[in-house]
Amino acid sequence: MTDVQAPASTRPLIKVEGLQKLFPIGSSRFRAPDAHVHAVDGIDFEIAPGESLGLVGESGCGKSTTGRMLVRLMDPTAGSILLQDGDEMIDIAAIDKRDMLRFRRRVQMIFQDPFESLNPRRTVYDTVAEPLTVQRVGSVPEREMRVAKLLDLVGLSPADTFMFRYPHELSGGQRQRVAIARALVLDPSFVVADEPTSMLDVSIRISIMDLMLSLAEEFGVSYLYITHDLAVARYMCDRIAVMYLGKIVEITDTEELLSNPQHPYTKALLSAVPVPDPAYRRPDVLIKGGIAKAIDPPPVCRFVDRCPMATDFCRTHDHPDLVDKGNRHFVACHLVESSAG
């Protein structure tokens, strides 16, 4: 079992071990599935308190599925998701319905599309106060105070001019601020943010990212920040995990990943990101084709078909483990393993 350590000696807030999600294909009530899509296939990582971990990769790599399992909007097929709870670690994957309420106070989610994640018939107050109502936190006046404070914090001020508006009266950026206020109203310790800025214009994007960063500092929230945009991940995250077809292929500190990528997939991904400078010449992208679906994939390295460096060794051996190459830089590649002296 690879141990992917969170930074420092602090105990991790989240510890994911062997997390797996398979989706059956072609099954029905009376028929066993023909095959399975291995959306997430045995991943391990840790997130420290107050840390923000970026999860990047192409569409279909399993990053959103991972995020959904971490907040238990989806049940894992196998593996555990341990959340620090006082002195012990509780397994999110094993929480039953009765304990779910308590768990939801600790873990929240911000979704991608602020046009779809808010109920159009509810006012801003209703939306932000709902978690308080569900959790039976405080009296009604106390809830109003809390909602007003949160709206101020997320930049919707003065709060009383926004409280009783409906989503259609708000711009995209303002809606996303409401979604952030809703996620933080219970003072959670962990928030999964799934592409929270990808639907927003560039100019609004930075203010939302800055807001999330400052709130993380203020409340000590940890983020799992899911994005396909490496430039955004760099701005937001302390560490980055790169996913490919259900596997984490590389995970390390953000600047280390950008300046010293080791996995051939990470290298390709980085060389494909356009740079806002006309004088900059990117290296050629060495991989071809697009991402496929991992339908009952062979046990060999997931990236072998697109890898420009694949050898016979890669084609005949099991998918490589994530191994520490020094400096808490973990890479899952046979070739990097053999070349690292």
Place this chain on the structure above:
Amino acid sequence: MTISNEVSNDAPILDVRNVVMHYRTEKGDVSAIENVSFSLKSGESFGLVGESGCGKTSMAMALLQLQAENATFKGGEIVLNGEDMLKMNPAEVRSHRWSDISMVFQGAMNAWNPVHRVGAQIKEAMDLHIRPQLSHTESRERIASLFEMVGLDPEMMDRYPHEFSGGMRQRAIIAMALSCDPQIIIADEPTTALDVIVQDQILTELKKIQHDLGMSIIYISHDIAVIAEVTDRMGVMYAGKMVETGPTIEVFHNPKHPYAFLLLSSTPSITGPRRKLAPLEGEPPNLLDPPPGCRFHPRCPFVTDQCRTEEPPLAEIGGGHRVACWNWESVPPLSEGLRK
């Protein structure tokens, strides 16, 4: 003949002059494009950037004369090869559309009719716009060579859109845009829905095709990093106005309109030092009732009294770089950023 050819080499093939287009709505006129001018030379690529609602897609639709029904032109000219498209009747417009100027639409997923084979849809465009019409065999040969050009297996022409991946559909859209051998292609967010590796493949393909065929391309995108990579010259639009135009490298390295400056300052990058980015405060104005004077003045950190009442013209500041700002000389170099 020879003389006019020499002249036309230097003259732009597309010249947009002071175009004003409004949308009539129940609540009043929306001033979507206000006095926008730019030109495109043969073989050149021009980028239009701006936030959603700034008028860049309206501009593209106006160039193809495919604007919405409630759009009205209040002035200006769109001169294509010496002829003003705004003065043409619908039949004349149709004879230019697709064969002289075509478009790669945004959202490769929705641009295809799901119940027809991809090749048949391309053939339909060719049948409508190529004169004399090609025979069935000629059409198929042409589609096959177009598919090869955009990196698709020619056998895919007999498949349905759902059998194509997102990147393949976008390649097929490009093949369709090329089908009538246009001089100009308008690429409206050609790679927005695609992953970066596929985006890189598509942009590389477009650049190569442009070079091989000597076409001009107008790229429209909200992603300024894409514009930086693929265009020679660019224009920045804000709230229906062109606020800055010039050689792409000049605009990126030396932005002089406060909006362009802030847009570039607020773009994260994976290269260069990791830095705090300057957010752009506020929201774009409602175009039903745009602010008087400069449309950017309510959000502008360099605002003066003049900006609130007088509209700045798009004026040349040297080297083909034009800026519509009274105070462009106060805008600091990009590297210094904005200090509060």
